[in-house]
Amino acid sequence: MSHRIVTFTLNPAYDLIGYCQNIELGDVNLVSTNDFLPAGKGINVAKVLCDLEHKVTASGFLGDLNREAFSHLFSQLGIEDKFSAIAGRTRINVKLTEESGSVTDLNFSGFTVDNNQWQSFAEQSLSFLSDAEIVVISGSLPKGIDLTAFSNWIAKIKTICPKVIFDSSRDALAAGLKAKPWLIKPNDKELEMLVGYSLSSIDEIKKAAFDLVSRGIENVIVSLGSKGALWVSKQEAWIAKPPKCKVTSTVGAGDTMVAGIVHGLLSNYSIKQTLIFACAVSALSVSQAGVGISDKTKLNEMIEQIEIIAG
Template identity: 35%
Template sequence: MTKSEVLTVTLNPSIDKTIVLPELRVGSLNRTSEVRLDPGGKGINVARLLHEFGVGVTAAGWSGGAEGEALMGYLKRDGIAASFTPVQGRTRTNLKIVDSSKELTTEINEAGAVVTEAELAAFIRDFTLLLEDVSYLILGGSIPPGVPDTIYARLAGIAREHGVKTVLDADGEALREGLQAVPFAVKPNIHELERLLGRTLASDEEIVEAARELLGQGVSIVIVSMGEAGSIAVSGQEAYRVKPFEITVKSTVGAGDSMVACLVHCLLQGKGLRDIAAWTAAAGTLTASKEGTQLCTLAEVQEHVHRVEVHSIGVHPL
Protein backbone atom coordinates (compact mmCIF):
# COMPACT_ATOMS: atom_id res chain seq x y z
CA MET A 1 0.00 0.00 0.00
CA THR A 2 1.22 3.49 -0.85
CA LYS A 3 2.37 5.49 2.15
CA SER A 4 -0.26 8.07 3.10
CA GLU A 5 0.76 11.67 2.49
CA VAL A 6 -2.75 12.92 3.20
CA LEU A 7 -5.31 12.19 5.91
CA THR A 8 -8.94 13.08 5.22
CA VAL A 9 -11.52 13.26 7.99
CA THR A 10 -15.22 12.74 7.34
CA LEU A 11 -17.04 13.06 10.65
CA ASN A 12 -20.46 12.43 9.12
CA PRO A 13 -19.88 9.97 6.26
CA SER A 14 -22.61 8.37 4.23
CA ILE A 15 -23.59 5.75 1.75
CA ASP A 16 -24.53 7.79 -1.29
CA LYS A 17 -27.33 6.07 -3.18
CA THR A 18 -27.71 7.54 -6.65
CA ILE A 19 -30.97 6.79 -8.44
CA VAL A 20 -31.14 7.73 -12.12
CA LEU A 21 -34.61 8.27 -13.57
CA PRO A 22 -35.62 8.99 -17.17
CA GLU A 23 -37.79 11.73 -15.64
CA LEU A 24 -38.69 12.52 -12.03
CA ARG A 25 -42.47 12.56 -11.65
CA VAL A 26 -43.33 13.95 -8.23
CA GLY A 27 -46.29 12.19 -6.63
CA SER A 28 -46.22 9.34 -9.16
CA LEU A 29 -44.57 5.95 -9.54
CA ASN A 30 -41.02 6.25 -10.89
CA ARG A 31 -38.90 3.41 -12.27
CA THR A 32 -35.13 3.62 -12.20
CA SER A 33 -32.82 3.30 -15.18
CA GLU A 34 -29.73 3.00 -12.97
CA VAL A 35 -28.86 2.67 -9.27
CA ARG A 36 -25.37 3.18 -7.86
CA LEU A 37 -23.96 3.00 -4.32
CA ASP A 38 -20.80 4.93 -3.39
CA PRO A 39 -19.02 5.98 -0.20
CA GLY A 40 -19.91 9.61 0.48
CA GLY A 41 -18.94 12.69 2.46
CA LYS A 42 -16.53 15.52 1.70
CA GLY A 43 -13.41 13.89 3.08
CA ILE A 44 -14.22 10.59 1.42
CA ASN A 45 -14.77 12.29 -1.93
CA VAL A 46 -11.40 14.01 -1.55
CA ALA A 47 -9.79 10.66 -0.68
CA ARG A 48 -11.39 8.97 -3.70
CA LEU A 49 -10.00 11.60 -6.05
CA LEU A 50 -6.55 11.78 -4.46
CA HIS A 51 -6.32 8.00 -4.73
CA GLU A 52 -7.23 8.26 -8.41
CA PHE A 53 -4.50 10.90 -8.76
CA GLY A 54 -1.97 8.46 -7.30
CA VAL A 55 -1.59 10.22 -3.94
CA GLY A 56 -1.20 8.10 -0.82
CA VAL A 57 -4.26 8.89 1.30
CA THR A 58 -6.08 7.52 4.34
CA ALA A 59 -9.75 8.27 5.05
CA ALA A 60 -10.85 8.54 8.68
CA GLY A 61 -14.02 9.34 10.60
CA TRP A 62 -16.83 7.48 12.34
CA SER A 63 -18.90 4.58 11.05
CA GLY A 64 -21.56 2.34 12.52
CA GLY A 65 -24.14 -0.35 11.86
CA ALA A 66 -24.62 -2.37 8.71
CA GLU A 67 -24.32 0.83 6.71
CA GLY A 68 -20.93 1.47 8.29
CA GLU A 69 -19.78 -2.01 7.34
CA ALA A 70 -20.99 -1.37 3.80
CA LEU A 71 -19.10 1.94 3.76
CA MET A 72 -15.87 0.14 4.67
CA GLY A 73 -16.58 -2.37 1.92
CA TYR A 74 -17.01 0.34 -0.71
CA LEU A 75 -13.79 2.05 0.35
CA LYS A 76 -11.95 -1.27 0.15
CA ARG A 77 -13.51 -1.87 -3.27
CA ASP A 78 -12.14 1.48 -4.41
CA GLY A 79 -8.68 0.75 -2.99
CA ILE A 80 -8.80 3.50 -0.37
CA ALA A 81 -7.07 2.99 2.97
CA ALA A 82 -9.59 3.59 5.76
CA SER A 83 -9.40 3.93 9.53
CA PHE A 84 -12.85 4.66 10.95
CA THR A 85 -13.73 4.71 14.64
CA PRO A 86 -16.90 2.72 15.44
CA VAL A 87 -20.07 4.31 16.83
CA GLN A 88 -23.22 2.70 18.20
CA GLY A 89 -25.46 4.50 15.73
CA ARG A 90 -25.61 3.74 12.03
CA THR A 91 -23.87 5.52 9.19
CA ARG A 92 -26.37 7.64 7.29
CA THR A 93 -27.62 7.06 3.76
CA ASN A 94 -27.91 10.05 1.43
CA LEU A 95 -30.12 9.89 -1.63
CA LYS A 96 -29.25 11.51 -4.96
CA ILE A 97 -32.10 11.49 -7.49
CA VAL A 98 -30.98 12.23 -11.04
CA ASP A 99 -33.65 13.48 -13.45
CA SER A 100 -32.10 12.66 -16.84
CA SER A 101 -34.65 14.65 -18.82
CA LYS A 102 -33.83 17.89 -17.02
CA GLU A 103 -30.22 16.96 -16.12
CA LEU A 104 -30.92 17.90 -12.50
CA THR A 105 -29.93 16.16 -9.27
CA THR A 106 -32.08 16.33 -6.13
CA GLU A 107 -30.35 15.48 -2.84
CA ILE A 108 -31.94 14.13 0.35
CA ASN A 109 -29.45 13.86 3.23
CA GLU A 110 -29.93 12.22 6.63
CA ALA A 111 -28.69 13.97 9.78
CA GLY A 112 -26.36 11.19 10.91
CA ALA A 113 -25.89 9.21 14.12
CA VAL A 114 -25.48 10.91 17.50
CA VAL A 115 -21.87 10.65 18.72
CA THR A 116 -21.23 10.14 22.44
CA GLU A 117 -18.42 11.72 24.47
CA ALA A 118 -16.72 8.32 24.72
CA GLU A 119 -16.88 7.87 20.95
CA LEU A 120 -15.47 11.36 20.45
CA ALA A 121 -12.57 10.60 22.80
CA ALA A 122 -11.89 7.32 20.99
CA PHE A 123 -11.78 9.09 17.65
CA ILE A 124 -9.35 11.73 18.94
CA ARG A 125 -7.01 8.95 20.06
CA ASP A 126 -7.24 7.18 16.70
CA PHE A 127 -6.88 10.44 14.78
CA THR A 128 -3.73 11.48 16.63
CA LEU A 129 -2.03 8.19 15.79
CA LEU A 130 -2.88 8.59 12.10
CA LEU A 131 -1.02 11.92 11.83
CA GLU A 132 2.40 10.30 11.84
CA ASP A 133 4.26 10.97 8.56
CA VAL A 134 1.24 12.77 7.03
CA SER A 135 1.84 16.10 5.24
CA TYR A 136 -1.73 17.38 4.86
CA LEU A 137 -4.98 16.99 6.77
CA ILE A 138 -8.31 17.58 5.01
CA LEU A 139 -11.26 18.60 7.18
CA GLY A 140 -14.68 19.13 5.66
CA GLY A 141 -18.36 18.47 5.67
CA SER A 142 -21.14 18.46 8.21
CA ILE A 143 -20.67 17.65 11.88
CA PRO A 144 -22.82 14.85 13.34
CA PRO A 145 -25.18 15.38 16.29
CA GLY A 146 -23.40 15.35 19.64
CA VAL A 147 -20.14 16.80 18.33
CA PRO A 148 -19.28 20.44 19.16
CA ASP A 149 -18.69 23.03 16.42
CA THR A 150 -15.16 23.43 17.77
CA ILE A 151 -14.15 19.95 16.57
CA TYR A 152 -12.36 21.16 13.42
CA ALA A 153 -10.38 23.70 15.42
CA ARG A 154 -9.41 20.95 17.85
CA LEU A 155 -8.31 18.56 15.10
CA ALA A 156 -6.41 21.27 13.23
CA GLY A 157 -4.66 22.22 16.45
CA ILE A 158 -3.55 18.64 17.05
CA ALA A 159 -2.37 18.43 13.44
CA ARG A 160 -0.31 21.59 13.85
CA GLU A 161 1.40 20.08 16.89
CA HIS A 162 2.45 17.21 14.61
CA GLY A 163 3.68 19.51 11.84
CA VAL A 164 0.74 18.70 9.56
CA LYS A 165 -0.88 21.41 7.41
CA THR A 166 -4.69 21.58 7.44
CA VAL A 167 -7.01 22.34 4.53
CA LEU A 168 -10.47 23.31 5.79
CA ASP A 169 -13.69 23.14 3.77
CA ALA A 170 -16.56 23.86 6.14
CA ASP A 171 -19.51 26.17 6.69
CA GLY A 172 -21.14 28.14 9.48
CA GLU A 173 -19.79 27.85 13.00
CA ALA A 174 -17.56 24.92 12.04
CA LEU A 175 -15.74 27.23 9.61
CA ARG A 176 -15.70 30.16 12.03
CA GLU A 177 -14.32 28.03 14.85
CA GLY A 178 -11.95 26.14 12.56
CA LEU A 179 -10.28 29.38 11.49
CA GLN A 180 -9.23 29.91 15.10
CA ALA A 181 -6.72 27.08 14.64
CA VAL A 182 -5.23 28.86 11.58
CA PRO A 183 -5.51 26.21 8.85
CA PHE A 184 -3.02 26.40 5.99
CA ALA A 185 -5.75 26.74 3.35
CA VAL A 186 -9.52 27.18 3.21
CA LYS A 187 -11.96 26.70 0.35
CA PRO A 188 -15.28 28.37 1.09
CA ASN A 189 -17.83 28.91 -1.63
CA ILE A 190 -19.06 32.46 -2.08
CA HIS A 191 -22.17 31.90 0.06
CA GLU A 192 -20.17 30.37 2.91
CA LEU A 193 -17.74 33.29 2.83
CA GLU A 194 -20.59 35.80 2.87
CA ARG A 195 -22.19 34.06 5.85
CA LEU A 196 -18.86 33.98 7.65
CA LEU A 197 -18.27 37.71 7.22
CA GLY A 198 -21.90 38.78 7.46
CA ARG A 199 -21.97 40.79 4.26
CA THR A 200 -22.68 40.46 0.54
CA LEU A 201 -19.65 40.23 -1.75
CA ALA A 202 -20.73 41.74 -5.05
CA SER A 203 -17.46 42.14 -6.95
CA ASP A 204 -14.13 40.42 -7.49
CA GLU A 205 -12.44 43.18 -5.52
CA GLU A 206 -14.73 42.62 -2.54
CA ILE A 207 -14.12 38.86 -2.69
CA VAL A 208 -10.35 39.35 -2.78
CA GLU A 209 -10.55 41.75 0.15
CA ALA A 210 -12.66 39.23 2.07
CA ALA A 211 -10.15 36.48 1.35
CA ARG A 212 -7.35 38.74 2.54
CA GLU A 213 -9.16 39.13 5.85
CA LEU A 214 -8.71 35.37 6.31
CA LEU A 215 -5.08 35.66 5.25
CA GLY A 216 -4.71 38.29 7.94
CA GLN A 217 -5.71 35.63 10.47
CA GLY A 218 -2.80 33.45 9.37
CA VAL A 219 -4.30 31.39 6.54
CA SER A 220 -1.88 30.97 3.60
CA ILE A 221 -4.24 30.20 0.69
CA VAL A 222 -7.92 30.99 0.16
CA ILE A 223 -9.86 29.64 -2.80
CA VAL A 224 -13.38 30.98 -3.19
CA SER A 225 -15.59 28.91 -5.49
CA MET A 226 -18.54 30.52 -7.25
CA GLY A 227 -20.11 27.74 -9.28
CA GLU A 228 -20.46 28.47 -12.97
CA ALA A 229 -19.00 31.96 -12.37
CA GLY A 230 -15.62 30.40 -11.60
CA SER A 231 -13.36 30.99 -8.63
CA ILE A 232 -10.83 33.33 -7.07
CA ALA A 233 -7.55 32.13 -5.55
CA VAL A 234 -5.68 34.38 -3.14
CA SER A 235 -2.42 34.17 -1.21
CA GLY A 236 -0.37 36.78 0.60
CA GLN A 237 1.48 37.65 -2.62
CA GLU A 238 -0.94 36.88 -5.47
CA ALA A 239 -4.58 36.75 -6.51
CA TYR A 240 -6.14 35.15 -9.58
CA ARG A 241 -9.60 35.29 -11.14
CA VAL A 242 -10.53 32.05 -12.84
CA LYS A 243 -13.12 31.52 -15.56
CA PRO A 244 -13.89 27.85 -16.26
CA PHE A 245 -14.70 26.35 -19.64
CA GLU A 246 -18.34 25.84 -20.55
CA ILE A 247 -20.09 22.59 -19.66
CA THR A 248 -23.58 21.28 -19.16
CA VAL A 249 -23.92 21.03 -15.39
CA LYS A 250 -25.36 17.65 -14.45
CA SER A 251 -24.57 17.54 -10.73
CA THR A 252 -22.61 19.76 -8.37
CA VAL A 253 -22.12 16.87 -5.92
CA GLY A 254 -18.39 16.53 -5.27
CA ALA A 255 -17.37 19.57 -7.33
CA GLY A 256 -16.01 21.47 -4.34
CA ASP A 257 -14.41 18.30 -3.00
CA SER A 258 -12.66 17.86 -6.36
CA MET A 259 -11.25 21.36 -6.00
CA VAL A 260 -9.92 20.54 -2.53
CA ALA A 261 -8.34 17.30 -3.75
CA CYS A 262 -6.71 19.10 -6.66
CA LEU A 263 -5.45 21.84 -4.33
CA VAL A 264 -3.64 19.29 -2.18
CA HIS A 265 -2.36 17.41 -5.23
CA CYS A 266 -0.90 20.66 -6.57
CA LEU A 267 0.67 21.52 -3.21
CA LEU A 268 2.33 18.12 -3.07
CA GLN A 269 3.60 18.69 -6.61
CA GLY A 270 5.06 22.07 -5.62
CA LYS A 271 2.85 24.05 -8.01
CA GLY A 272 2.36 27.79 -7.58
CA LEU A 273 -0.92 29.62 -7.00
CA ARG A 274 -1.59 30.27 -10.70
CA ASP A 275 -1.44 26.55 -11.48
CA ILE A 276 -3.44 25.75 -8.36
CA ALA A 277 -6.14 28.16 -9.52
CA ALA A 278 -6.33 26.54 -12.96
CA TRP A 279 -6.18 22.93 -11.79
CA THR A 280 -8.78 23.34 -9.05
CA ALA A 281 -11.17 25.06 -11.44
CA ALA A 282 -10.72 22.34 -14.05
CA ALA A 283 -11.37 19.61 -11.49
CA GLY A 284 -14.51 21.22 -10.11
CA THR A 285 -15.87 21.94 -13.57
CA LEU A 286 -15.28 18.42 -14.87
CA THR A 287 -16.93 16.84 -11.83
CA ALA A 288 -19.95 19.12 -12.27
CA SER A 289 -20.33 17.76 -15.80
CA LYS A 290 -20.93 14.24 -14.47
CA GLU A 291 -24.09 12.65 -13.10
CA GLY A 292 -24.65 11.82 -9.45
CA THR A 293 -21.53 11.26 -7.36
CA GLN A 294 -19.08 10.62 -10.19
CA LEU A 295 -15.78 12.51 -9.92
CA CYS A 296 -13.28 13.74 -12.48
CA THR A 297 -10.06 11.88 -13.24
CA LEU A 298 -6.45 13.03 -13.39
CA ALA A 299 -6.34 12.35 -17.14
CA GLU A 300 -9.39 14.56 -17.67
CA VAL A 301 -7.93 17.42 -15.64
CA GLN A 302 -4.63 17.20 -17.52
CA GLU A 303 -6.50 17.22 -20.83
CA HIS A 304 -8.73 20.20 -20.09
CA VAL A 305 -6.78 22.44 -17.69
CA HIS A 306 -5.46 24.53 -20.59
CA ARG A 307 -9.06 25.59 -21.32
CA VAL A 308 -9.33 27.42 -18.00
CA GLU A 309 -8.83 31.20 -18.20
CA VAL A 310 -6.68 32.59 -15.37
CA HIS A 311 -6.20 36.33 -14.92
CA SER A 312 -4.01 38.02 -12.33
CA ILE A 313 -5.66 40.48 -9.97
CA GLY A 314 -3.27 43.16 -8.78
CA VAL A 315 -2.84 43.13 -5.00
CA HIS A 316 -0.36 44.60 -2.56
CA PRO A 317 1.54 41.80 -0.77
CA LEU A 318 0.56 41.35 2.86
Protein backbone atom coordinates (compact mmCIF):
# COMPACT_ATOMS: atom_id res chain seq x y z
CA MET A 1 0.00 0.00 0.00
CA SER A 2 1.10 3.56 -0.65
CA HIS A 3 -0.40 6.88 -1.65
CA ARG A 4 -1.13 7.89 -5.27
CA ILE A 5 2.22 9.68 -5.38
CA VAL A 6 5.51 8.10 -4.34
CA THR A 7 8.73 10.13 -4.38
CA PHE A 8 12.19 8.59 -4.16
CA THR A 9 15.20 10.57 -2.91
CA LEU A 10 18.17 8.22 -2.84
CA ASN A 11 20.62 10.90 -1.68
CA PRO A 12 18.78 13.42 0.54
CA ALA A 13 20.52 16.35 2.21
CA TYR A 14 20.21 18.94 4.91
CA ASP A 15 20.38 22.27 3.12
CA LEU A 16 22.41 24.88 5.00
CA ILE A 17 21.22 28.10 3.39
CA GLY A 18 23.22 31.29 3.81
CA TYR A 19 23.80 34.77 2.44
CA CYS A 20 27.24 36.09 1.53
CA GLN A 21 27.40 39.52 -0.07
CA ASN A 22 30.13 38.55 -2.50
CA ILE A 23 31.95 35.19 -2.39
CA GLU A 24 35.74 35.47 -2.68
CA LEU A 25 37.18 32.12 -3.74
CA GLY A 26 40.24 31.07 -1.74
CA ASP A 27 39.52 33.64 1.00
CA VAL A 28 37.60 33.78 4.31
CA ASN A 29 33.93 34.61 3.62
CA LEU A 30 31.45 35.80 6.24
CA VAL A 31 28.08 34.12 5.81
CA SER A 32 24.80 34.85 7.59
CA THR A 33 22.80 31.65 8.19
CA ASN A 34 19.26 31.81 6.84
CA ASP A 35 18.09 28.22 7.37
CA PHE A 36 19.02 24.59 7.95
CA LEU A 37 16.39 22.36 6.36
CA PRO A 38 15.79 18.65 5.74
CA ALA A 39 15.73 18.48 1.94
CA GLY A 40 16.85 16.68 -1.19
CA LYS A 41 15.06 16.74 -4.52
CA GLY A 42 12.29 14.15 -4.03
CA ILE A 43 11.62 15.36 -0.48
CA ASN A 44 11.23 18.92 -1.77
CA VAL A 45 8.78 17.62 -4.39
CA ALA A 46 6.81 15.84 -1.63
CA LYS A 47 6.78 18.98 0.50
CA VAL A 48 5.28 21.14 -2.28
CA LEU A 49 2.73 18.42 -3.11
CA CYS A 50 1.61 18.39 0.52
CA ASP A 51 1.07 22.16 0.33
CA LEU A 52 -1.05 21.46 -2.76
CA GLU A 53 -3.08 19.05 -0.61
CA HIS A 54 -1.86 15.72 -1.95
CA LYS A 55 -1.02 12.64 0.10
CA VAL A 56 2.52 11.46 -0.56
CA THR A 57 4.67 8.45 0.28
CA ALA A 58 8.40 9.28 0.38
CA SER A 59 11.26 6.82 0.22
CA GLY A 60 15.01 6.52 -0.32
CA PHE A 61 17.90 6.38 2.15
CA LEU A 62 18.54 8.44 5.28
CA GLY A 63 21.49 8.38 7.67
CA ASP A 64 20.44 7.13 11.10
CA LEU A 65 22.60 9.59 13.06
CA ASN A 66 20.86 12.80 11.98
CA ARG A 67 17.39 11.68 10.96
CA GLU A 68 15.33 13.71 13.48
CA ALA A 69 14.47 16.75 11.39
CA PHE A 70 13.41 14.52 8.49
CA SER A 71 11.14 12.43 10.74
CA HIS A 72 9.71 15.63 12.19
CA LEU A 73 9.03 17.05 8.70
CA PHE A 74 7.31 13.84 7.59
CA SER A 75 5.02 13.68 10.61
CA GLN A 76 4.28 17.41 10.41
CA LEU A 77 3.20 17.13 6.75
CA GLY A 78 1.62 13.68 6.97
CA ILE A 79 4.14 12.19 4.54
CA GLU A 80 4.26 8.39 4.73
CA ASP A 81 7.86 7.58 5.62
CA LYS A 82 9.33 4.59 3.75
CA PHE A 83 13.01 5.53 4.04
CA SER A 84 15.66 2.88 4.64
CA ALA A 85 18.25 3.62 7.31
CA ILE A 86 21.96 3.82 6.48
CA ALA A 87 24.52 3.83 9.30
CA GLY A 88 26.01 7.32 9.44
CA ARG A 89 24.89 10.81 8.55
CA THR A 90 22.85 12.28 5.74
CA ARG A 91 25.04 14.87 3.97
CA ILE A 92 24.83 18.63 4.44
CA ASN A 93 24.73 20.74 1.28
CA VAL A 94 25.57 24.43 1.39
CA LYS A 95 23.59 26.95 -0.64
CA LEU A 96 24.94 30.50 -0.74
CA THR A 97 23.06 33.41 -2.23
CA GLU A 98 25.03 36.54 -3.14
CA GLU A 99 23.86 40.14 -3.42
CA SER A 100 23.74 39.73 -7.21
CA GLY A 101 21.12 36.97 -6.71
CA SER A 102 23.42 34.21 -7.94
CA VAL A 103 23.30 30.97 -5.94
CA THR A 104 26.33 28.75 -5.35
CA ASP A 105 25.57 25.13 -4.45
CA LEU A 106 28.14 23.01 -2.61
CA ASN A 107 26.66 19.53 -2.92
CA PHE A 108 28.59 16.96 -0.89
CA SER A 109 28.69 13.29 -1.80
CA GLY A 110 27.22 11.87 1.44
CA PHE A 111 26.96 8.27 2.65
CA THR A 112 27.76 5.10 0.75
CA VAL A 113 25.13 2.44 0.01
CA ASP A 114 26.58 -1.04 -0.27
CA ASN A 115 25.29 -3.73 -2.60
CA ASN A 116 23.28 -5.58 0.09
CA GLN A 117 21.63 -2.38 1.23
CA TRP A 118 20.79 -1.51 -2.36
CA GLN A 119 19.40 -5.00 -3.13
CA SER A 120 17.11 -5.05 -0.13
CA PHE A 121 15.95 -1.46 -0.73
CA ALA A 122 15.30 -2.11 -4.44
CA GLU A 123 13.24 -5.20 -3.65
CA GLN A 124 11.32 -3.69 -0.75
CA SER A 125 10.56 -0.46 -2.66
CA LEU A 126 8.63 -2.40 -5.31
CA SER A 127 6.32 -3.80 -2.63
CA PHE A 128 4.67 -0.50 -1.75
CA LEU A 129 3.85 0.85 -5.21
CA SER A 130 0.54 -0.93 -5.73
CA ASP A 131 -1.56 2.25 -5.39
CA ALA A 132 0.94 4.59 -7.02
CA GLU A 133 -0.27 6.52 -10.06
CA ILE A 134 2.89 8.59 -10.34
CA VAL A 135 6.39 7.77 -9.10
CA VAL A 136 8.94 10.59 -8.90
CA ILE A 137 12.64 9.68 -8.79
CA SER A 138 14.74 12.76 -8.13
CA GLY A 139 18.31 13.72 -7.39
CA SER A 140 21.80 12.26 -7.40
CA LEU A 141 22.89 8.78 -6.36
CA PRO A 142 24.84 8.01 -3.21
CA LYS A 143 28.24 6.41 -3.71
CA GLY A 144 28.12 2.63 -4.13
CA ILE A 145 24.99 2.33 -6.29
CA ASP A 146 25.72 0.60 -9.56
CA LEU A 147 24.38 2.57 -12.54
CA THR A 148 23.08 -0.51 -14.34
CA ALA A 149 21.33 -1.72 -11.18
CA PHE A 150 19.77 1.75 -10.88
CA SER A 151 18.52 1.67 -14.47
CA ASN A 152 17.12 -1.86 -13.97
CA TRP A 153 15.31 -0.71 -10.82
CA ILE A 154 13.58 2.11 -12.75
CA ALA A 155 12.58 -0.39 -15.44
CA LYS A 156 10.99 -2.63 -12.75
CA ILE A 157 9.13 0.32 -11.22
CA LYS A 158 7.71 1.08 -14.67
CA THR A 159 6.14 -2.38 -14.85
CA ILE A 160 4.12 -1.54 -11.71
CA CYS A 161 3.59 2.20 -12.26
CA PRO A 162 4.25 3.29 -15.86
CA LYS A 163 4.21 7.02 -15.07
CA VAL A 164 7.72 7.49 -13.76
CA ILE A 165 8.96 11.09 -13.57
CA PHE A 166 12.74 11.28 -13.44
CA ASP A 167 14.83 14.34 -12.57
CA SER A 168 18.53 13.83 -12.07
CA SER A 169 21.90 14.93 -13.41
CA ARG A 170 25.21 13.67 -14.78
CA ASP A 171 25.84 9.88 -14.76
CA ALA A 172 22.64 9.08 -12.89
CA LEU A 173 20.60 10.98 -15.49
CA ALA A 174 22.27 9.16 -18.37
CA ALA A 175 21.81 5.78 -16.63
CA GLY A 176 18.16 6.45 -15.71
CA LEU A 177 17.33 7.39 -19.31
CA LYS A 178 18.21 3.86 -20.41
CA ALA A 179 15.05 2.71 -18.61
CA LYS A 180 13.02 5.24 -20.66
CA PRO A 181 11.14 7.03 -17.89
CA TRP A 182 7.71 8.39 -18.88
CA LEU A 183 8.68 12.01 -18.22
CA ILE A 184 12.00 13.75 -17.60
CA LYS A 185 12.72 17.33 -16.53
CA PRO A 186 16.29 18.28 -17.37
CA ASN A 187 17.34 21.92 -17.28
CA ASP A 188 19.05 23.29 -20.39
CA LYS A 189 22.55 22.42 -19.08
CA GLU A 190 21.52 18.83 -18.27
CA LEU A 191 19.98 18.50 -21.74
CA GLU A 192 23.26 19.69 -23.27
CA MET A 193 25.08 17.01 -21.27
CA LEU A 194 22.66 14.37 -22.51
CA VAL A 195 22.96 15.25 -26.19
CA GLY A 196 26.68 16.01 -25.96
CA TYR A 197 26.72 19.43 -27.64
CA SER A 198 25.85 23.00 -26.70
CA LEU A 199 22.34 24.30 -27.32
CA SER A 200 22.30 27.99 -28.01
CA SER A 201 18.71 28.72 -29.07
CA ILE A 202 15.22 27.62 -28.12
CA ASP A 203 14.92 25.90 -31.52
CA GLU A 204 18.03 23.81 -30.80
CA ILE A 205 16.68 22.95 -27.33
CA LYS A 206 13.35 21.95 -28.85
CA LYS A 207 15.03 19.76 -31.44
CA ALA A 208 17.14 18.01 -28.78
CA ALA A 209 13.99 17.42 -26.69
CA PHE A 210 12.20 15.97 -29.75
CA ASP A 211 15.14 13.63 -30.32
CA LEU A 212 14.68 12.24 -26.81
CA VAL A 213 10.93 11.86 -27.42
CA SER A 214 11.65 9.95 -30.60
CA ARG A 215 13.98 7.68 -28.56
CA GLY A 216 11.03 6.62 -26.37
CA ILE A 217 10.80 9.18 -23.55
CA GLU A 218 7.16 10.23 -23.83
CA ASN A 219 7.46 13.65 -22.25
CA VAL A 220 10.48 15.92 -22.06
CA ILE A 221 10.17 19.12 -20.06
CA VAL A 222 13.17 21.41 -20.25
CA SER A 223 13.32 24.01 -17.50
CA LEU A 224 14.97 27.25 -18.53
CA GLY A 225 15.27 29.21 -15.27
CA SER A 226 13.84 32.73 -15.57
CA LYS A 227 12.93 31.98 -19.22
CA GLY A 228 10.34 29.39 -18.14
CA ALA A 229 10.00 25.89 -19.54
CA LEU A 230 9.35 23.88 -22.67
CA TRP A 231 7.20 20.71 -22.79
CA VAL A 232 7.65 18.40 -25.75
CA SER A 233 5.65 15.22 -26.40
CA LYS A 234 4.89 13.33 -29.63
CA GLN A 235 1.60 15.17 -30.04
CA GLU A 236 2.33 18.71 -28.85
CA ALA A 237 4.88 21.24 -27.65
CA TRP A 238 4.40 24.29 -25.44
CA ILE A 239 6.60 27.02 -24.05
CA ALA A 240 5.58 28.77 -20.82
CA LYS A 241 7.19 32.03 -19.73
CA PRO A 242 6.92 33.55 -16.27
CA PRO A 243 6.86 37.31 -15.67
CA LYS A 244 10.00 38.98 -14.30
CA CYS A 245 10.19 37.82 -10.68
CA LYS A 246 12.01 39.12 -7.63
CA VAL A 247 14.47 36.34 -6.76
CA THR A 248 15.13 35.45 -3.12
CA SER A 249 16.34 31.88 -3.71
CA THR A 250 16.18 29.54 -6.69
CA VAL A 251 17.01 26.47 -4.53
CA GLY A 252 14.33 23.86 -5.21
CA ALA A 253 12.73 25.73 -8.15
CA GLY A 254 13.14 22.64 -10.33
CA ASP A 255 11.62 20.42 -7.62
CA THR A 256 8.70 22.81 -7.27
CA MET A 257 8.18 22.60 -11.02
CA VAL A 258 8.12 18.77 -10.82
CA ALA A 259 5.53 19.00 -8.02
CA GLY A 260 3.46 21.35 -10.19
CA ILE A 261 3.61 18.85 -13.06
CA VAL A 262 2.41 16.02 -10.79
CA HIS A 263 -0.40 18.22 -9.46
CA GLY A 264 -1.55 19.12 -12.99
CA LEU A 265 -1.46 15.52 -14.20
CA LEU A 266 -3.39 14.18 -11.20
CA SER A 267 -5.92 16.99 -11.56
CA ASN A 268 -6.52 15.90 -15.18
CA TYR A 269 -5.31 19.22 -16.57
CA SER A 270 -4.27 19.31 -20.24
CA ILE A 271 -0.53 19.39 -21.00
CA LYS A 272 -0.86 23.11 -21.68
CA GLN A 273 -2.64 23.80 -18.36
CA THR A 274 -0.21 21.57 -16.49
CA LEU A 275 2.76 23.49 -17.88
CA ILE A 276 1.17 26.83 -16.99
CA PHE A 277 0.55 25.61 -13.45
CA ALA A 278 4.06 24.14 -13.05
CA CYS A 279 5.66 27.30 -14.40
CA ALA A 280 3.55 29.48 -12.07
CA VAL A 281 4.19 27.45 -8.95
CA SER A 282 7.97 27.34 -9.59
CA ALA A 283 8.17 31.05 -10.52
CA LEU A 284 6.36 31.88 -7.29
CA SER A 285 8.81 29.72 -5.33
CA VAL A 286 11.87 31.80 -6.31
CA SER A 287 10.49 34.83 -4.48
CA GLN A 288 10.67 32.99 -1.15
CA ALA A 289 13.54 31.44 0.85
CA GLY A 290 12.36 27.88 1.58
CA VAL A 291 10.62 25.23 -0.53
CA GLY A 292 6.80 25.16 -0.35
CA ILE A 293 3.70 27.13 -1.25
CA SER A 294 2.30 29.27 1.53
CA ASP A 295 0.13 31.75 -0.38
CA LYS A 296 -2.53 30.29 -2.74
CA THR A 297 -3.82 33.76 -3.70
CA LYS A 298 -0.38 34.69 -5.02
CA LEU A 299 -0.30 31.40 -6.91
CA ASN A 300 -3.57 32.21 -8.69
CA GLU A 301 -2.23 35.68 -9.56
CA MET A 302 0.95 34.10 -10.96
CA ILE A 303 -1.03 31.60 -13.08
CA GLU A 304 -2.74 34.58 -14.75
CA GLN A 305 0.65 36.08 -15.65
CA ILE A 306 2.18 33.05 -17.39
CA GLU A 307 2.57 33.52 -21.12
CA ILE A 308 1.97 30.30 -23.07
CA ILE A 309 2.99 29.73 -26.67
CA ALA A 310 2.53 26.67 -28.90
CA GLY A 311 6.04 25.36 -29.60
